[in-house]
Amino acid sequence: xxxxAGGIGLIACGVVGVLxxxxxxxxxxxxxxxxxxxALWAVAVLTLAVGKDRESSVVARGALGVAACAxxxxxxxxxxxxxxxxxxxGPEEAGAWRVWWYASAIVPVILGLIAAAMxxxxxxxxxxxxxxxxxxxxxxxxxxxxxxxxxxxxPTTLLEAPGIASGFGTLGFLTSTLGLGILAVVLGNRxxxxxxxxxxxxxxx
Numbered sequence: 001x002x003x004x005a006g007g008i009g010l011i012a013c014g015v016v017g018v019l020x021x022x023x024x025x026x027x028x029x030x031x032x033x034x035x036x037x038x039a040l041w042a043v044a045v046l047t048l049a050v051g052k053d054r055e056s057s058v059v060a061r062g063a064l065g066v067a068a069c070a071x072x073x074x075x076x077x078x079x080x081x082x083x084x085x086x087x088x089x090g091p092e093e094a095g096a097w098r099v100w101w102y103a104s105a106i107v108p109v110i111l112g113l114i115a116a117a118m119x120x121x122x123x124x125x126x127x128x129x130x131x132x133x134x135x136x137x138x139x140x141x142x143x144x145x146x147x148x149x150x151x152x153x154x155p156t157t158l159l160e161a162p163g164i165a166s167g168f169g170t171l172g173f174l175t176s177t178l179g180l181g182i183l184a185v186v187l188g189n190r191x192x193x194x195x196x197x198x199x200x201x202x203x204x205x
Contacts, residue, residue, distance in 0.1 A: 002051045003058075003188030009044025010181025013037050014174050021170070031084065038077035041177070045073035048184065049115075058119050065118035071111045079104050105144075112137045125187070132183055136176045143172035 016037040023029040049069030051057035059065025082100065116133035123130050147165040 001188070002047050002056045003184045006044045006048035007181045007184030007186075007188060009040050009047060010177045010184065012181075013040035013044060014177030014181060016040060017173050017177060018170070031080075034080050035077070038080050041076055042073040044181070045069055049073070055124065058122070058124050059115070060122045060124050062118060062122060065115065065122060068111055068115035068118060072108070072115045075108050075111060079108075109137070109141060129183060129187060132180060136180055139175045140172035143168040143175075 016033055020030055020033045020037070023033065046069070048058045049066050050061065054061045057066070059069060082104075112133075116137050119125060119133045120130045125132075147168050150164065
């Protein structure tokens with residue numbers, strides 16, 4: 001049941017994220033939808049990480065796995081709030097803001113790598129789907145890097161087609177929300193139907 005709830009939350013997060021594209025030019029609405037998407041993401045990831053018991057937790061409630069998932073869950077909301085209250089007001093703050101920009105690009109990847117690795121290692125999620133979070137993270141990293149490479153090799157390309165970066169970013173966002181959400185719902189439904197062994201315990205020595 002928790003996989004269904006978490007999956008639905010991820011799908012809802014993806015839908016809200018897509019809706020933001022329809023309200024470009026209205027900052028207040030965009031901010032509201034961004035905070036809503038962040039809240040849905042946080043609830044969904046925490047639901048999947050904690051579960052109703054150890055067997056329904058995608059990280060088997062391991063301390064490192066739960067901590068990493070909690071950080072992954074809460075980081076987008078933290079980043080959004082920081083962007084709202086700590087935007088640079090002048091050149092003297094530009095340096096600190098640049099440091100924050102780099103941190104906001106690197107820290108989520110590190111946290112996501114730890115969380116995804118714990119999902120893969122724990123194997124509460126059946127093979128080969130336990131590798132899905134790592135694959136989704138890899139896809140996101142590639143989709144983020146491609147526009148950077150294009151911008152470095154041919155800056156005019158991004159200037160002439162500014163939608164390239166946003167398009168790749170949206171695709172990466174949907175990979176980790178709609179993609180993983182649909183997978184969680186499917187596995188959750190199969191678990192309820194008893195067609196696949198969703199929960200696997202590690203053999204004890």
